[in-house]
Amino acid sequence: MTDHLSFSAFLAEAPVILxxxxxxxxxxxxxxxxxxxxxxxxxxxxxxxxSALATICREYLDIGARHDLPLLLSTPTWRASRERIEAAGxxxxxxxxxxxxxxxxxxxxxxxxxxxxxICGLMSCRGDAYRPAEALSEDxxxxxxxxxxxxxxAAGVDFLLAATLPALGEAVGLARAMAATGMPHVVSVVxxxxxxxxxxxxLREAVAALDAAVSPRPVAYLxxxxxxxxxxxxxxxxxxxxxxxxxxxxxxxxxxxxxxPEELDNAAELxxxxxxxxxxxxxxxxxxxxxxGLGGCCGTxxxxxxxxxxxxxxxxxx
Numbered sequence: 001m002t003d004h005l006s007f008s009a010f011l012a013e014a015p016v017i018l019x020x021x022x023x024x025x026x027x028x029x030x031x032x033x034x035x036x037x038x039x040x041x042x043x044x045x046x047x048x049x050x051s052a053l054a055t056i057c058r059e060y061l062d063i064g065a066r067h068d069l070p071l072l073l074s075t076p077t078w079r080a081s082r083e084r085i086e087a088a089g090x091x092x093x094x095x096x097x098x099x100x101x102x103x104x105x106x107x108x109x110x111x112x113x114x115x116x117x118x119i120c121g122l123m124s125c126r127g128d129a130y131r132p133a134e135a136l137s138e139d140x141x142x143x144x145x146x147x148x149x150x151x152x153x154a155a156g157v158d159f160l161l162a163a164t165l166p167a168l169g170e171a172v173g174l175a176r177a178m179a180a181t182g183m184p185h186v187v188s189v190v191x192x193x194x195x196x197x198x199x200x201x202x203l204r205e206a207v208a209a210l211d212a213a214v215s216p217r218p219v220a221y222l223x224x225x226x227x228x229x230x231x232x233x234x235x236x237x238x239x240x241x242x243x244x245x246x247x248x249x250x251x252x253x254x255x256x257x258x259x260x261p262e263e264l265d266n267a268a269e270l271x272x273x274x275x276x277x278x279x280x281x282x283x284x285x286x287x288x289x290x291x292x293g294l295g296g297c298c299g300t301x302x303x304x305x306x307x308x309x310x311x312x313x314x315x316x317x318x
Contacts, residue, residue, distance in 0.1 A: 007159040007184045008219055010070065010118055011250065011293075016286050016312050017118075018069040019253050019295015020060040021305040023076065027052060037088040041080040041095050044102045057106055059302040065113045067313040072293060073107070074122040074161060075099045075152065081126065082147045096121065096148060097155035104156070120161040120186070121152030123174065129164040129190070129225070132199035138213075141173025146180065153181035163188040163224050163253075166198035168206050175214040188222035188253070192260070193233040195240030202240035207248050224253035225297045228281040235289060251293025254282050256300055272299040279307030286312060 011017070024040050032052045035042040043049030053076060064071035080095045100119060107114045126144055127134030136144060145162075152160055160178040162185070165171045171187055178185035187210060195203050211217045223231050231252045235241050256272040272278075278300065285291040294312065296304050 007118060010158075011220060014070045014292065016069065017072055017251070017293045018064050018067070018305070018309055018312060019072045019251070019293055020057070020074065021296030021300035021302065022298060023053070023056055023074075024078070025298060026056055026301055035088055037079070037084045038090070038095065039079045040076045041078075041085075041099055042088060042090065043076065044098050045090075045093070050102070053102070054106060057103065060305060061106065061110055061113075061117065063302065063306050063309050064117065065110060067309040067315060068113075068116075069309055069313055070116045070118070072295065073103055073117060073119050074163075075103055075119060075157065077122050077148070077152065078124050078163070080148060081144070094151070094155070096151040100152065100155040100157050118158045120159050121149075121155065121157035121183075123148055123152070123160065123162045123178070124164050125166065125170050125174070129166055130198065132167040132197070135167035135170040135199065136173060138169045138173040138176075141170040142176045142180075143173075145174045145177040149174075149177045149181050149183075153183045157183070159184040159186060159219070161186045161188060161222075163222070165189045168197060168199060168201045168209060171197075171206070172210055172213050175210055175218055179214050179216055179218075184219045186220050186222055187218045188224045190225045191223050191230065191234040193230045195234040195237030203234060203237070203245045203249075204240060204242035207242075207245050211248070218248075220250040221248050222251050222253065222293060223249060225255055226252065227255045227258040228252065228278075228285060229258055232285065232289070246289065249291075251291045251295075252282065252285060253293075253295045253297045254278070254300075255298040256296070256304060257298065272304075275303040275307040278304045279309075279311045282308050283311030 043053045076099045107117045160183050162174045
């Protein structure tokens with residue numbers, strides 16, 4: 001869209017930005033058939049799948065509009081790399097662009113509120129996001145991810161977001177691929193309570209390395225797929241974090257379970273905390289640490305984002 005602020009201005013001027021909650025997990029729990037290669041990216045080509053995806057996205061849009069909060073939506077392209085698109089038999093389709101246009105159509109249907117909604121082009125690592133050993137090297141990552149970064153940039157997203165990154169090397173290469181498009185870009189990692197990425201890299205080293213290695217550097221950093229208590233512990237760690245980390249990391253897309261990625265990966269049932277507890281603990285990061293972008297990840301649904309929005313907008317029942 002051309003009728004709202006650029007992402008950098010949006011980030012600078014908005015006191016707080018609401019993030020969406022879980023999408024893929026909710027679709028899976030609802031029994032929606034997800035593509036083995038593209039997960040939810042192919043749903044835009046199936047009427048029933050497109051409707052299921054739209055229902056979840058509209059729920060988050062409705063919450064944002066009800067509380068008059070700026071909202072961040074992510075394209076359903078977490079796994080839409082060129083090799084996966086080809087494996088899924090969709091090599092002739094603009095999967096990344098079609099997913100952006102799907103979200104942009106929803107955004108435009110909200111009229112004036114749509115100008116408060118930003119759409120990021122979502123990317124992630126090539127391998128398992130919870131297994132750092134599978135991460136690509138810096139050079140491999142730049143080559144592998146450039147195609148998708150270019151496709152999302154060409155589609156017209158507001159900015160690029162690489163999320164759920166477990167290792168520094170692939171994060172640097174992916175960030176370089178995003179930077180080469182000329183688009184504003186954000187890097188989001190998974191962190192442990194001890195203030196490290198999943199590969200053991202201290203947060204202070206990761207942020208400093210990315211800022212130094214990528215030109216233009218990321219506009220900001222996020223953390224996702226991490227419980228609010230883990231995030232707070234990581235950012236306040238005496239040696240593995242730093243004032244620079246707390247300046248450059250601007251938000252969290254939080255899990256509802258205080259479990260490690262390994263524990264979550266092996267959980268037989270959904271582990272979640274109450275929406276009220278989630279809303280209060282995540283909103284407290286805005287008050288205590290100045291975090292601007294706050295939303296949900298694993299275990300969240302509309303109830304959790306509603307409670308978070310109420311806390312952030314000052315409308316929560318006391």
